[in-house]
Amino acid sequence: MSAGETPRDRALVPAADAPLPARATLSDDVLAAEHERLNALWSDGSGFWAWLTTVDHKSIAKRYIVTAFLMFLAGGLEAGAMRLQLSHPQAGLLGPDRYNQIFTTHGTTMMFLFAVPMMTAMGLYFVPLLVGARNVAFPRLNAFGYWCYLVGVVFLYVSLPLNMGPDAGWFAYVPLSGPEFSPGHRVDVWAQLVTFTEIAGLVAAVNIIATTFKLRAPGMSLNRLPVFVWTELVVSFMIVFALPAVALGSTFMLGMDRTVSTQFFNPAEGGDALLWQHIFWFFGHPEVYIIFLPGMGMITEIVEAFARRKVFGYTAIVLANITTGFFAFGLWVHHMFATPIPELGQSLFTAASMVIAIPTGVQIFCWIATLWAGRPRFTTALLFVMGFFFTFINGGVTGVMLASVAFDKQVHDTFFVVAHLHYVLLGGAVTPLFGAFYFWFPKVTGRMLSERLGKWHFWLFIIGVNVTFFPMHLLGLNGMPRRVYTYLRETGWGPLNAIASAGAVIIVAAVAVFLVNVFISYRRGEIAGNNPWNSYGLEWVTASPPPNYTFMYPVVVRSRHPLWETSVELPVLTGLSTERREVLVTTTMDARPDHRHNAPTASIWPLALAICMAVLWIGSIFSPYMVLWGLLISAPVLIMWSRQSMNIKSTELVQPPAGPIVEMVQA
Amino acid sequence: MSALPTVVFGSRSLMWWGTLGFMTIEGWSIALLLVTYFYLRQNFVDYPPLRTPLPSLLIPTINLVILLASFIPARMVQRAAVRLDTRAVKLWLLPFSLLSLSALVLRWWELWALNVRWDTNAYGSAAWVLVGFHASLLLLDVGDTIGLTTFFWTRPLPPKALPDASDNSFYWYFTVGIWIPIYLILYVGPRIF
Amino acid sequence: MRTSLFLALQSVQHSATSPASPEARAIAHLFWWLLAVGATIWLLVTAIAIWSAFARRGTPGEDGLMHVSAATHSGMERVVIAATAVTAVILMGFLVFDFSVGRALAAFPAQSLTVDVTGHQWWWEVNYEDPNPSLSVKTANEIHVPVGEPVQFKLASHDVIHSFWVPNMNGKRDLIPGYRSSIWFRADTPGVYRGQCAEFCGLQHAHMAFLVVAQTRPEFTKWLLQQRTGGAVPTDSLAVAGQQVFLSGTCALCHTIAGTPAHGTVGPDLTHLASRRELAAGTAPNTRGYLGGWIVNPQSMKPGTLMPANPLQPGQLQALVAYLETLK
Secondary structure: OOOOOOHHHHOOOOOOOOOOOOOOEOOHHHHHHHHHHHHHHOOOOOOHHHHHHOOOHHHHHHHHHHHHHHHHHHHHHHHHHHHHHHOOOOOOOOOHHHHHHHHHHHHHHHHHHHHHHHHHHHHHHHHHHHHOOOOOOOHHHHHHHHHHHHHHHHHHHHHOOOOOOOOOOOOOOOOOOOOOOOOOOHHHHHHHHHHHHHHHHHHHHHHHHHHHHHOOOOOOOHHHOOHHHHHHHHHHHHHHHHHHHHHHHHHHHHHHHHHOOOOOOOHHHOOOHHHHHHHHHHHHHHHHHHHHHHHHHHHHHHHHHHHOOOOOOHHHHHHHHHHHHHHHHHOHHHHOOOOOOOHHHHHHHHHHHHHOHHHHHHHHHHHHHHHHOOOOOOOHHHHHHHHHHHHHHHHHHHHHHHHOHHHHHHHOOEHHHHHHHHHHHHHHHHHHHHHHHHHHHHHHHOEOOOHHHHHHHHHHHHHHHHHHHHHHHHHHHOOOEOOOOOOOHHHOOHHHHHHHHHHHHHHHHHHHHHHHHHHHHHHHOOEOOOOOOOOOOHHHOOOOOOOOOOOOOOEOOOOOOHHHHOOOEEEEEOOOOOOOOEEEEEOOOOOOEEEEEEOOOOOOHHHHHHHHHHHHHHHHHHOOOHHHHHHHHHHHHHHHHHHHHHOOOOOOOOOOOOOOOEEEEEO | OOOOOOOOOHHHOHHHHHHHHHHHHHHHHHHHHHHHHHHHHOOOOOOOOOOOOOOOOHHHHHHHHHHHHOHHHHHHHHHHHHOOOHHHHHHHHHHHHHHHHHHHHHHHHHHHOOOOOOOOOHHHHHHHHHHHHHHHHHHHHHHHHHHHHHHHHHOOOOOOHHHHHHHHHHHHHHHHHHHHHHHHHHHHHHHHO | OHHHHHHHHHHOOOOOOOOOOHHHHHHHHHHHHHHHHHHHHHHHHHHHHHHHHHHOOOEEOOOOOEEOOHHHHHHHHHHHHHHHHHHHHHHHHHHHHHHHHHHHHHOOOOOOEEEEEEEEOOEEEEEEOOOOHHHOEEEEOEEEEEOOOOEEEEEEEOOOOEEEOOOOOOOOEEEOOOOOEEEEEOOOOOEEEEEEOOOOOOOOHHHOEEEEEEEOHHHHHHHHHHHHOOOOOOOOHHHHHHHHHHHHOOHHHHOEOOOOOOEOOOOOOOOOHHHOOEEOOOOEEOOHHHHHHHHHOHHHHOOOOOOOOOOOOHHHHHHHHHHHHOOO
C-alpha cells in the first residue's frame, strides 16, 4: 500500500464480478437539487469576462476546435490558391514570392495550427469525459495553452497580409532560411510561431497525461481505458519528446543564428546544414504520427459503437498504438535519403520505416474483424471509417514504397510525396476526424448532425481527395518537383495538374456541405439526448451538452463498456463537496479513490501570461532586449497567478462525517 | 468518499505529475542540446577549436559547490513539508532561497567563463545555448522558491502550500541534477578528451 | 530550330518510368514490383473491409450486442495473425529487394569521366576538370555525356541546398553547402534528357532545370574539343560591335568569355553560349528572340533572378545578340 492509504481505501471499489453492496437509488428530487448547486459552483460566469477567464475544459476545448477548424479552412484557401496557380502551365496568377509565402503558410497552418491542435483539443474535450473526470488536471494551464496557440495564429495571419509571411517552407531548411538568404523577419515569424504552438502542445500533453493517470473514474483500471484515451496518452508522450526538438531548433538555433549571429548552421564556422534537418525531422516524423494516432483511436470508438459489439483485439490494438508511438521516433532519416548520409545508416531507417506498417496493419485487421463479426449500422460516422480504409491504405502503401531508399531517391521532393502525405493525412487523420465529428457532435451541442447532408459530405470528400491527389503520383514520377510556383508547357505536366485542380473544387464543395450541416444542425438539428447512438462510454452518461460539472458523481466502472453493462442503473460514489470545486483523484494503475483535489476557479492570469510571452517572443525578433522586458512583465503575472492559487478559501484537513459509499443512479 | 483526504504528497498529487512532466520536457531538451554539442564536434579537429581557449574552471566549480550545497536546505524543506511542520519549512526556505539565488547570480559569470562568444563559432554557440537554457530553468526555479518563501512568511497558508513546497524541492533536485552532466561535459570534458 | 528542339523534349518522357540507364532501369524495375504488390494490397484490403461491413456475421445476444461463437472467434484470431504474418513477410521481401538495388547503385564503377557540378541560385555550373588546366571545360546548365560510359558527378553548392535530378538516369542527390556528395550514372541510349533542381532553393527554384545530352563517344569527343577552344573571335562587323557592347558594359562583371578580358564568375560561363539549347537553366529555348528578351529584362522571364536588367538601345541589343550567337 502506498503512503497515506488505509485498508478502507482499498475496499471502496469492487472488482467487476464482486457483488455491489445494496444501496438506495437516489431520488429525482435529490438529483435535481444537486444539479442546481453543482452547476452554479462549477460555472465560470457568463459574458465576455467569463470567456476570457474560464477554466472549463469543455469551453476551452471547444474554442480550440473551432479555431483549429478555421485554420483548416485557411489552409484550404491557401491550397486553393496554389491549385489555381498550378492548374495550367505558367498561369501567372501568383508570382514566385507570393506563391512561396502561400505554400509555406499552407504547410505551417495545416501542420502546426490545424492538425496537432485539433487532435490535442479533441483529447482535451473528450479524455475527461471518457475517463469520467470533471475537468483536466491543470485547468488554468489548459487556458494558458489555448491563449499561446491563439497568439501563434494571430501572429501568422497578421504577418501574411503585411508581406511578412514566412517563405522558406514549413520545414525551413538552412541555409535558405538562415540570415544570409532570408533577410528580413519572415522566417523569424515562422520560428516564433512554431514555439508558441509547441508551448500549447506541450501544455496540453502534460494535462492529458496527468488527467489520464490520476483522474479516472474509480474502477477504470488501465485495461478498461477506452482506446481513444490510449491514443491520446501515447500521443501526449510523443509530444513531450518530439516537440522540444523543433522548439529548440526554431527559436534557439535558427532564430539565434538569424538575430544574434550564433553559428549553428554556418559551415564556415563549424556549423552544419544537416544538423537542422536532423533536429527538424526528429520532431517532424513523430509529428505526423501525433496527428494520425488519435485518428486511429477515433476509428476504434466509432467502429465499436456502430458494429454493435466490442472491438476485436483490444489488447493488440492498444499495444499496436504504443509500439507505433515508439517506432515513430526511429524513422526520421527517411526524409533525408537524398543527402550524403552513409548508406548503411540509411538502410536502418528503411527497415524501421517498413516495420512500422505492421502495428498499423494489425489495427486495420482488428477493425475489419470487428465489422465482420458485428452488424454495422451505416451512419455517416461509419461511412467515414470506410472512406478511411480506401484512402489511408493507399497512403500507407506509397509510404512503404517511399521507405525504399532506391525508389525514394527518384521521387523524393516530387509530387509523388505530396500525394502520399495528403493521402495519409487526409485519409488517416481528417477522414476519421470528420467521422468523430458526426459521432460526438450530439454530445457537445445536444443536437444531431443531418445524416443526409453527412452522406453528401462524405462522398464529395472522398471523391475530391482522390481526384485531387491521385494524379500527383504520376506527376512526381514524371519529374515534377515540389514547391514550384509554375512549370513549362513542354514538360507535359499540364493535363494532370488540371485534373488535380478540379478535384480541389470538389473538396471545397465537400467542406462547404459540412459547414452548412453544422450551422443548420446547431440550431435545428434533432435533439440528441444523453446517448443517441446507444454507445458504451462514460461520455454518454452525461447530458448533451454536458452541464458545467459534467459528472454529478464519479461513476464506478466495472468493465470496459460501462453503459453496455447496465442500461438502467449506474453505481456511483457520493461525498464530493458541493461547497467548493472538488475532483476525485484515483490511483495510477487501478483507479482506486485516493484523495479529493480542490480544482481551480476562473482566472485572468493565463491570458495575461500568454500576452507577456507574446511580447517576449515576438519582441525578441526585433530586439534581443525584448527578452528582458518580457521577463520583467511576466514576473508580476506569475506572482499573481500563484497568489490566486494560494488564496484557496478552504482550510480543512478535517474529514466531514462519512456518508454512504456507493449510491445507485439512473443511467 | 468524503472520508478521503484533501492534501497529499509525492506521486499521489496532481502537481507532482505536472512537475514531472515539465522536468521530462526540459531534461529531454537538454539532452537534445548535448547531442547537438557532440554532433557539431565532428566538424572540428579540436574541440574547443584551435585558438579558442578552454573554459575556465574556477567560477563554474564554485557555483557547482553552491548548487550541491543547496540540496541540503531543499531536502530539509521537503521533509518538513511531508511531516506538516510549517515552521521548519519556513526556516529552511531561507537558506534555500539564498543559495539558489547566489547560484543564479553566479550563472552570469559562468557564461563568460566559457571563454568564447556565442557568435565566434559553432562550438561557442552550442556551449552558450546549453548554459543559457539551463540558466532559464534556474531563473524560473529560483523565482518559484523565492515566491514560495515570501508566501510562507507573509500570509496564512492553505494546506496545499505544503505539497507545493515539497514539489518545489523536487523540481530543484532536477535543476541541479541536470546541471552536473552539463558542467562535466562543457567545463571538465575539454580537459580530458 | 531551337524552339522545335525544345518541344522535342516532350517526346522524351523525362520520367522515372522511362529509364535510359541501367541504374534508372533497376529502380524502375523495383518500382513496378512495389506498385504491383502495393496496389493489390490496397484494393484487396479495401474490398475485404467493405465486404466485411456487409457480412453481418454477429448474432445479437441478450445484452443487445453482437456476438460470435468461441470457435468463430478463434478462427478470427488465426486470420488476423496470419494476415499480420503475411504483411511482415511482404515487407521483408521489399526490404531485401531494396537493399540489393541500393547496393548495386552505391558501387561506383571505374568511371571514364568526372564532371563537377556546382549549384547556384538558380543555375548549374558545370566543369569538366582535366589534369591539364588549360584543357578543362566550363559551361552551364547543359551536360554532355558519352553513351555507354559511367560518368561521376561531384556535387557542391555555392549557396543553399539544391538537388541534382535526372529522372531518366538515376535518383537524385542533394547539393549541400559544407558537404561534398556525388552520384553516377551510365546513359545507355542517346538523347536529350531533362533534369530539374529538386530541393526548394528560393524564388526561382521552379526555373532551375538542366539538360543531359547523351551522345556517342565520337560526337562527345567532338563536342568536348569544341568546348575547349576559346571564345570565337567575331569577324562580322555587327558581331564585332556586339563584342564591344559586351566588354564595355556590365556583362563582364559577372560572366566569362574565354579569350576576352571578361572573367566574371558570378553568372554562367558564356564562352560557348550558342552551343546550348536552352537559356536561363531551362527557362526558355535559346533563340534570338528569347535571348534578347532575357538580356534586356531577365526579371520578366524569371522574377527574382540575380541578373539585373540591361536597358540597351535596340541597335546595341541587336549587335550583342549577333555576337553571342557566334559563340558556338
